[in-house]
Amino acid sequence: xxxxxxxxxxxxxxxxxxxxxxxxxxxxxxxxxxxxxxxxxxxxxxxxxxxxxxxxxxxxxxxxxxxxxxxxxxxxxxxxxxxxxxxxxxxxxxxxxxxxxxxxxxxxxxxxxxxxxxxxxxxxxxxxxxxxxxxxxxxxxxxxxxxxxxxxxxxxxxxxxxxxxxxxxxxxxxxxxxxxxxxxxxxxxxxxxxxxxxxxxxxxxxxxxxxxxxxxxxxxxxx
Numbered sequence: 622x623x624x625x626x627x628x629x630x631x632x633x634x635x636x637x638x639x640x641x642x643x644x645x646x647x648x649x650x651x652x653x654x655x656x657x658x659x660x661x662x663x664x665x666x667x668x669x670x671x672x673x674x675x676x677x678x679x680x681x682x683x684x685x686x687x688x689x690x691x692x693x694x695x696x697x698x699x700x701x702x703x704x705x706x707x708x709x710x711x712x713x714x715x716x717x718x719x720x721x722x723x724x725x726x727x728x729x730x731x732x733x734x735x736x737x738x739x740x741x742x743x744x745x746x747x748x749x750x751x752x753x754x755x756x757x758x759x760x761x762x763x764x765x766x767x768x769x770x771x772x773x774x775x776x777x778x779x780x781x782x783x784x785x786x787x788x789x790x791x792x793x794x795x796x797x798x799x800x801x802x803x804x805x806x807x808x809x810x811x812x813x814x815x816x817x818x819x820x821x822x823x824x825x826x827x828x829x830x831x832x833x834x835x836x837x838x839x840x841x842x843x844x
Contacts (some may be wrong), residue, residue, distance in 0.1 A: 622645060622646040622647065622648060622782075623645055623646070623647045623648070624648045624650065624782075625648070625649045625650070625760075626648070626649075626650050626651075627649065627652070628651070628652045628653070629651065629652060629654075629688060630649070630651040630652045630653075630654060630655070630657050631654065631656040631773075631833045632654055632656045633649040633650070633651050633654065633673055633674060633675035633709070633744065634675045634728060634742055634744040635656070636640045636649050636675070636688050637649055637675050637676075638676045638730065638742055640677065643679065643740075645679070646677055646678050646833075647676075647677045648674060648675070648677075648782060649674070649675045649676075649677075649803060649810070650672070650673065650674045650678045650733055651667075651670070651673045651674075652669055652673075653667055653668065653669045653673070653741065653744075654667030655667075655832050658760050664703050667722070667751075668751040668752055668753075669753030670736050670749060670750035670752065670763075670765075670771075670774075671746065671748050671749050671751035671763075672774065672777055672778055672781065673745075673746050673747075673748070673750050674744075674745045674778065674781065674782075675739070675742055675743065675744045675814075676743045676745075676782070676785055677740060677742050677743075677781060678690075678735055678741045678743065679739070680738065680739060681738055681740075681741050681759045681803075682737070682738055683736055683737055683738070684733050684735075684736055684737060684738055684826075685736070685825075687731055687738050687741075687826075688714075688824065688825055688826030689737070690725065690729055690743065691714055691715055691729050691826060692732070692789060692791065692826075693716075693787075693789040694712075694727050694743050694745065694783070694785065694796045695711045695715065695717060695779060695794060695797070696784075696789040696797060697718050697725060697784035697785045697787065697789070697791050698725050698745060698747065698784075699711065699717060699739065699789075700784045700799050701713065701716050701747075701777065701781045701784050701831065702717070702719075702724070702725075702764065705764065705767065705768070705772055705777065705780075706766055707719060707768065709724060709725075709765050710798065710799035711751070711794065711797045711799060712799050712800060712843065713798060713800050713819070713822060713828055713838075714822075714826055714828075714838045715727040715728070715838070717731070717747075718799055719762055719767055719768045720762070722759075722761055722762035722764070723760060723761045724747065724748050724761070724762050724764065724767075725745065725746060725747040725748065725764065725798065726736065726746050727739040727743070727745055728743075729741060729742070729743055729744070729745035730742045730744070731822070732741050741756065742787070745781070747764075747781070748761060748763035748764065748776055749763060749765065749771075749772050749774060750760065750764070750765045750771045750772060750774065751762065751765075752765055757780070760765060762775075764821075765840060779789060780828065788824065791822075791824070794822065795821070795822055796839055798819075798822065798829070800819045800843060801819050801820070801821065801822070802816065802818070802819065802820075803818065803819060804816060804818050804819055805818070805843050806818055806843065807834065807836065807841050807843060808841060808843070809841055817830045817831070817832060817833045817834070818830065819831075826829070826838065
């Protein structure tokens with residue numbers, strides 16, 4: 622694996638997506654991002670002191686197993702935080718929370734080739750020592766806030782990269798879920814909402830409700 626460090630960059634995710642014919646996995650790590658990318662086209666606050674990392678994995682799995690990339694990435698972040706004394710949970714499918722506040726976002730972008738994922742760009746924005754904008758104070762948190770002290774950024778990055786290459790299971794992902802068995806509010810794209818109880822996360826990544834309905838991340842968000 623090749624590792625590239627930047628003090629400041631527009632977007633680690635975009636940098637990797639522009640690489641021509643990479644021959645090995647590549648990780649891009651930035652001290653700051655000026656155009657951080659979140660899911661569904663949202664921006665991601667990327668001030669100095671956080672961990673902003675994108676990892677390009679070549680042929681990580683078959684296309685039918687593509688949710689395993691999200692699954693293993695989310696577990697890797699939780700394991701990394703646990704190594705520094707922070708208990709985190711997964712808010713399906715791709716956000717990491719401590720308590721009721723978000724500490725990390727994950728963005729997965731896959732390229733397909735036949736029945737395989739030819740490459741996957743795994744983007745991770747983890748709030749470590751960075752200050753958060755005032756408008757995020759009610760919804761987001763940093764490791765520094767949780768622990769009351771700063772963490773060594775290089776150690777966090779090294780631990781995260783290590784965990785991103787460790788095998789994980791569906792059981793691990795589900796055991797870290799903060800939605801399974803809980804009543805949730807499903808906010809649909811058409812503006813309607815419903816109360817439901819989450820039963821399971823299926824192998825394809827869909828959320829199964831106790832009503833029998835399946836939800837995909839592209840269709841809903843959870844409040």
